[in-house]
Amino acid sequence: FSFIYIALNHNNSHLKMFSTDGGFVAPQVLVKTTKTPKTLTGSCGVLVDNQITMGPLTTPKKGREVGSVDPWTPTSNLKMLISAASPEIRNREKELCMDNDGRDSLESTQPENGEESEKMISRKEKSLGLLCHKFLARYPDYPNPALNNDICLDDVATELNVERRRIYDIMNVLESLHMVSRSAKNRYTWHGRTKLAETLAILKQVGEEHRYSQQMQQIRQRLVEKEFDFDGEEKENEVAVVDLENGEHGQKELFFVELPGVEFKAASVNSRKDKSLRVMSQKFVMLFLVSNPRVVSLDVAAKILIGEDQAADQDKNKFKTKVRRLYDIANVLRSLKLIEKVHVAEERGRKPAFEWVGLDDFPQVIDSENTSTACPPKKKGVLEPRASADNCAKNLFSSPGTKRSFTRHPSLIKLAKSIQDDRRKINSAPSSPVKSKTGDVGLKPAAAEANTGYVLQLPTPTSVEPSRIPLQPPTQEQAVNTTANPIPHALLAAQPSGSVAYIPAQCSPLIPVLLPQQRGSGPYAVYLNPSSLRSNPLARPQPTSLAVRSMTFEDKTGQSPNGQSAAKSHTAADASPSGVKRLRSELASEGSPSKDTSPKLCEILQARLKARRVGQLTSRPSPRALHLDPEFVNTPGGAVANQTLEQSLELLLDREEKVVEVLKELQGSEDDLLVGVHLLIFFCSTLPIQTLIPAGYLIPISQQSLISYKEHSKDCINNIQTTELTFTLSTGSRPAPAQEITPTNLRLQRPANAASPQATQQAHRLNSPSPAILNFTLQNLGLISSSSPGSAFATPQTPERANTLTSPLPSPLTLQQRAMVFIKPLSPVHIQQTVSPHQVALIGHSFFHTPVSLSPLAAVVNTAGQSSTKTVHIPQRKLDVTTDES
DNA sequence: CATTCCCGCCATCTC
C-alpha cells in the first residue's frame, strides 16, 4: 500500500484503515504490512490526542508519545493507532505514563504547538519503556516467519529518533526473552512472542534450579532482620549468608539461556562474554516466575542479581548500579506487559516492586514442538527439559568461529568460574577454589564441589541408577548448609528436571559424556574442548607441538594451592587450573596413585606409559597415566592403538619440555591435592597449554553439526588441524568406573529413572570407563577400532539416539580431529567417598575443529562469564601423532 | 530526600 489511512472514532470503538485504493484493511493485514514498512510510504494516519491526522508525515512535532512517534513510519503509526484503539494498550500506556492521561494529553497536545515542547518533553517521553513501546509497535507479536523480520539497528534508532545506545538496551532485554535474536552486526531478527512461552518456561525451570525462590526468601528475611537489627552486625551476617548462597547455589554465574531456534547467529556477538543485561534480564524474569506471589521487590531482585561473590558491601555502589539496570529492564518488561509496577507494603512502608502480569502458565507446547516427546511428561520438568535441552545447545558459549552457542548450565558456569579463579590464582592448582569465605582450602573445595555438584545434577548416573547413587547426605561440609543437604537429594531426585533439562537432546549424539562412577569420586564433568583459546594470547606459551596435561582431582579436603603456588604456576606456564578434582576416597581406593600424582606429573605420566607398555591394563582404574587406561584399551585392537598412542605421547613428551614444566608446575601446586589424575589432556600443536584449561563448558553439538562434521571429516581427512585429545582415566578400584552418557541418555535417564530397562543397562554400562567421546576420539585417532561391542568403549545408548552414538564412528583414521575431553568432578563433596555416584556433566562441545567450516562442531568454551576471556578458535596443525604414529 | 532512570563517557569487541 502506498498509503494507509486510519480512522478512529472518538470512542475508539472503531478503527478503520484504508489503503490508498480505498479498500478496507484488516488489522491483521496491517500487522503484516508492518514487516515491510518501506513499502508503506508517504502518509498515514497519525493518532494525536485521539484524533486522527491524515496525510503525509506531517506529524506533530514532539508530541506525546503516541502522537509524536518520530519516525513516522506508517507502520509504526498504524501500530500506534491500533494500540490506541485497544483498551489494553491504552492502559499500558497509561501505566507507562504514570499519571497519565492528564499529563500525557497535556504533553501530547502541547507539543503540537511546536518544538517548544523540547523542554516540555518530560523524561518520560524519553523513557526506555516508551521507547520500547514504540519499538514494539513496529512489529507484530507473532511475526510470520516466512517474512523478513529483520531489524536494522540503525533504522530503528533513526526512526525512533534515539541514540543507538538506547536501542541496545531494549534489544538486550528482548533478546533475553528471545523475542529477537541477533542475526548480524547491526541486525536483529524479530521473533515477537512466538518463543516467549517457551522461553519463560525454561527460565522458570532455571530459576527453580537456582532456587531463586528460596534465595529470595532468605534475602527478605535478612532484610527484615536487618531492619530491626543493627546494620553493622547484620551486615556481616548477611554477607556471610549471601556468600553461602552464592557459593552453594551458584547464582553468581552469569548464564544465558538460549533457545534452539534463537541462538546467536552472529559469531562475533556470541563470544561476547558480557551479556550482563541480558542475563540480568533473564534472571529478573526468573525471579518472577519462581516466586509465588509473582511480586518481586526491587531491592530483593537487586541483591539476588548481584551475582557478586563477595556479597559484600561494596555493594552500595553495586547495588545502586544494579538497581539502575533493573529499572531499565523493568521498563522494557513493562512495555511488554509482562510486569507491572506495584508497591509492596512492608514494615517500613512501601517498597517498589514489580508484579508479573505476563503469562503464567507455560504449556509444554514448546516441548512438543521441539521434540518428539519421548518421555511422558510426568513432571513439568520433563517437558521443559526438552526445551531446555534444546537450549543447551544454545549456550552462551559459542565458539567464535562456529557461531554455535551453547547453553551453559548454571552449574557449569560455576565450575567455570571456579576454574577461572583457579587459573588466576592457582593455575596449577587442581582444585578450583571457590569463593568461599573461608580461606581454608578445605572449605573451598567443598564449596566448589557443592556448587558443582548441585549444578551437575543433570545427567548424573545417579539418576540413572538409583542404587548407585549414594544416598549419603552431604558431607560434613555440606552439612554446613542446611540447604546443602538438599543438594544431594535434589540431585538425585528433585532436580532431575534441573540441569539435565538443559542438555540438548540434539546434542546428545554428538556429545558423549563420561561418567566415572567411582564410588569415591564425585561427579565429573567432561568438557570437550574445542580449540578454544584463552583470551590473552600473550600469556600463553608458544604453541608447543604437544602439550600434555593431567588433571587431578583435588581432594576436597585437600588443600587448595595457595596464591603463591598458583601465581608461580601461573607465571610459569599459565598452566591451566585443573578443573578436576577428585575425592580422596578415590585415591584411597586406588592406592598407589596418590603418590603418583604428587610427583611430577610428567614423571607419572611417563611411568604410566611404561606401565602401559608393560601391559598392565590392570584393573586398576586409576587412570592417571597418559596412556589410555585399560578400560579404554579393552577394545580389540585397542591395546595396539594404545601403545601407539603412548609412544606418540612419549615422543611428544620428550620433545616437549614445556609440557614437563607445566606438569611440574601443576604438580607443585597440586601435590597434595592430587588425589588422582584422571585426565590427561593432550593437545598438540599450536594450542597453548592454557588452551587446555577449561574455560567454559558446554558443548552441545547438534546432530547437524555432527553430520556436517562427518561430512567434513571425510573431506578434510587430510586437513587435520585439530589435534586435541584428552583421555580420561578412570580411577578407582574398578577398572571402568567411567560411564558414558550422552546427553540423550541423560535426558532419557531422568524419566527412566524409575525403571526403564534402558536405564539399568546404562547403569551397568557405567562401569565402562570410556565415554563415547573417548571412543570417538580414539577411533578417530586410530587408536582403537571403532567396533568393539561390549568393550568398554561401547557406548551405552539410549534407544533413540543410540544410533548416533553407537553408529560406528568413522573408522579410526577417518577422523582426524580430536576432541579434548575435560573431566571435572562436579561435586565431590557431598558424595560419599564410598558410594558417591559420579555425576558427570558433559560440558565439552566441539570435538573437532577443522579449518573447514566445521564450526558447528567446534564449540568454544568460554570462561565463566566473568573472565573476559573469549574462546578463540585456533587453527591447529595436524597432529603428527595421528598420522605418523598411528 | 528518595526514587527513577536518562545520558553518554568510555572500555571492549568486531570487523
Place this chain on the structure above:
DNA sequence: GAGATGGCGGGAATG
C-alpha cells in the same frame, strides 16, 4: 583504526 556494543554511574527529573 573505525565502528559496534554495552557497562556503568553521574546526576537530573520526579515523587
